[in-house]
Amino acid sequence: MNIEDVFSSKLRVKILKILAQVGELNVSEIARRLGVNYKTTNKHLKILEDEGVVQHKVFGRIRLYRFNERSPKARAVQNFMEAWEHANKQ
Amino acid sequence: MPQYRSVFKDETKLDINYVPYRLPHRDKELRLLMEFFSFILQFPEKMTQRVMITGDVGTGKTVLSQRFGADITREANKRGISLRYVHVNCREYRGNLFLILHHVVSIFHPNFPRRGYSAEELLRILLQILDEENTYVILTLDEFESLVEREGSEAVYKLTRLQEIRANKPQRLSLICILRNLKIIERLDPSTKSTLQSNIISLEKYSKQQLMDILNDRVSLAFNPLTVPEDTVSLIAELAFSEGGNARLGIELLWRAGKYADAEDLGIVTPECVRKAASSIYAVMRKSDLAFLNVHEKLFLLGVARFFKGSQKAYASLAEIERAYAVVCEEFDVHPHSHTQLWKYLQMLSARGIVQKKVSATGSRGRSTLIYLPRISAYELEKELSMLLEKGEA
Structure with missing residues (x-):
């Protein structure tokens, strides 16, 4: 997927922003924070996971999503978001 | 402007969540x-x-x-x-x-x-x-x-x-x-x-000596040198021991007593600070407990309050209290009761928990009874008794 396709979705950018802030979250809670339903959230998380930006762990019925620590793409996104937030505060 | 100097070196060492490196007697x-x-x-x-x-x-x-x-x-x-x-x-x-x-x-x-x-x-x-x-x-x-x-x-x-x-x-x-x-x-x-x-x-519950060791450890961690006299530590240990060997209560009393010392800028944690601390922790002695006493019991207790108010000591002998009582009797123009009668008053006040007594360590002059005020400040006790005696409620 091209970079413009990945970041063309406001919801995907919001998901990345949430994960950058809290570190790790389950699908229902991400959906609640986005204000959209579970299915839509799942769809966007799958796109981000296919791109290697996020990863998940399964605990029983719970799936926890976080940035993929081994992915250079994930590190780049985290750095970009951090720099953006920092600049906004100045 | 006079410089404020706290008795505390590091009061976090008295926090309930503080875990010391050394646990005396454990x-x-x-x-x-x-x-x-x-x-x-x-x-x-x-x-x-x-x-x-x-x-x-x-x-x-x-x-x-x-x-x-x-x-x-x-x-x-x-x-x-x-x-x-x-x-x-x-x-x-x-x-x-x-x-x-x-x-x-x-x-x-x-x-x-x-x-x-x-x-x-x-x-x-x-x-x-x-x-x-x-x-x-x-x-x-x-x-x-x-x-x-x-x-x-x-x-x-x-x-x-x-x-x-x-x-x-x-x-x-x-x-x-x-x-x-x-x-x-x-x-x-x-x-x-x-x-x-x-x-x-x-x-097992801590003994008084064990409580003193624990408190002395905390004193050296939390207070500036020479700000907490041995008498003060002994009184706190006595109170903590009477509450089931409760070291946590002792440490709480130590901290509060330090706060009272700082509030009055005393530079030293006196036994009176401990009594104030104790009366803020325990339910303050009910007025009805005092009103129930007869005139001479009140006068005797007033002697106790006056003695501790005017002294930095944590403990008093019965002879010292008798002298204070005699002065009080003179003030109220009544004839003082005998030593035997005063001893009975002491037993009764002690049984009600208004004052406490302990036997002093054996010395060359034998054993004697020491009296202390456990849960009320001498100042507050004097105020309350004076008011009752003046009102003539006895």
């Missing part, structure tokens, strides 16, 4: 705990342990467990073993096993959801996390009574047995249960009881 129990858990430092995956620590309020159950937790974690980490010590107060979680386990899981995954699964599932999740991170946990369940009261045998059974039935997997979760006495354990079914009752550490 070395034996600490060593025993280390013995029970020594396997963790050699073959942690092979077994788990369950220990119960019992003792009255303020006997050092929590601090003993926390000191042990910090020591064994440091030792395990030195040996490359990933060990976490987790201390949970069950009452804080209303004795709910799910909430307790959620707290433990949250240490590893802080945003773990709170809904959608059972306590048993959560326990499996915890074991999965520990397997994935190759970590071992010593879970301390403080105020264990509230877990048993709410959840009964089932919760304890789950905590102890669930991991045992995992085939070919390492043992991950050990337990320390802290409770006041073992009565509550009788409520558990026999098999659960038997899994718990093998290792019990009972903490």
Whole structure:
């Protein structure tokens, strides 16, 4: 997927922003924070996971999503978001 | 402008959550705990342990467990073993096993959801996390009574047995249960009881001398040199001992007394500061207790209050109080009662807990009775008695 396709979705950018802030979250809670339903959230998380930006762990019925620590793409996104937030505060 | 100088060097050392490096008079129990858990430092995956620590309020159950937790974690980490010590107060979680386990899981995954699964599932999740991170946990369940009261045998059974039935997997979760006495354990079914009752550490209540050692340790950590006289420490130890050897209360009194000393810019923590501290902690003596006394009992007590108000001492002999009483009688224009009668007043006031008495250490001149004010400031007591005597309510 091209970079413009990945970041063309406001919801995907919001998901990345949430994960950058809290570190790790389950699908229902991400959906609640986005204000959209579970299915839509799942769809966007799958796109981000296919791109290697996020990863998940399964605990029983719970799936926890976080940035993929081994992915250079994930590190780049985290750095970009951090720099953006920092600049906004100045 | 005069410079303010606090008696405190570091008052955080008197905080309820502070865990000192040295635990006076609990070395034996600490060593025993280390013995029970020594396997963790050699073959942690092979077994788990369950220990119960019992003792009255303020006997050092929590601090003993926390000191042990910090020591064994440091030792395990030195040996490359990933060990976490987790201390949970069950009452804080209303004795709910799910909430307790959620707290433990949250240490590893802080945003773990709170809904959608059972306590048993959560326990499996915890074991999965520990397997994935190759970590071992010593879970301390403080105020264990509230877990048993709410959840009964089932919760304890789950905590102890669930991991045992995992085939070919390492043992991950050990337990320390802290409770006041073992009565509550009788409520558990026999098999659960038997899994718990093998290792019990009972903490005896501290003696007055032991309390003094504990308080002196804290004084040297928390206060500037020469700001807390020995008499002050002795009075606090006396009060803490009379409340079931409660070291926690003693430390609380020490901190409050320091605050009173600072508030009045005394530069020294006097016995009167301790009495003020005590009266702020305990329910202040009820006025009806004083109103019930006859005139001479009131005058005698007024003598006690005046003596301590005008002195930096924590204890007074009966002879000293008799002299103070004679002055009070002169002031109120009444004839003082005899020594024998005053001795009776002292017995009665002591029995009601208004004053306290103790026998002094034996010396070359024999034993004598020392009197002290346990729970009320001399200033407040004098004010209250003077008002009653002037009103002529006796």
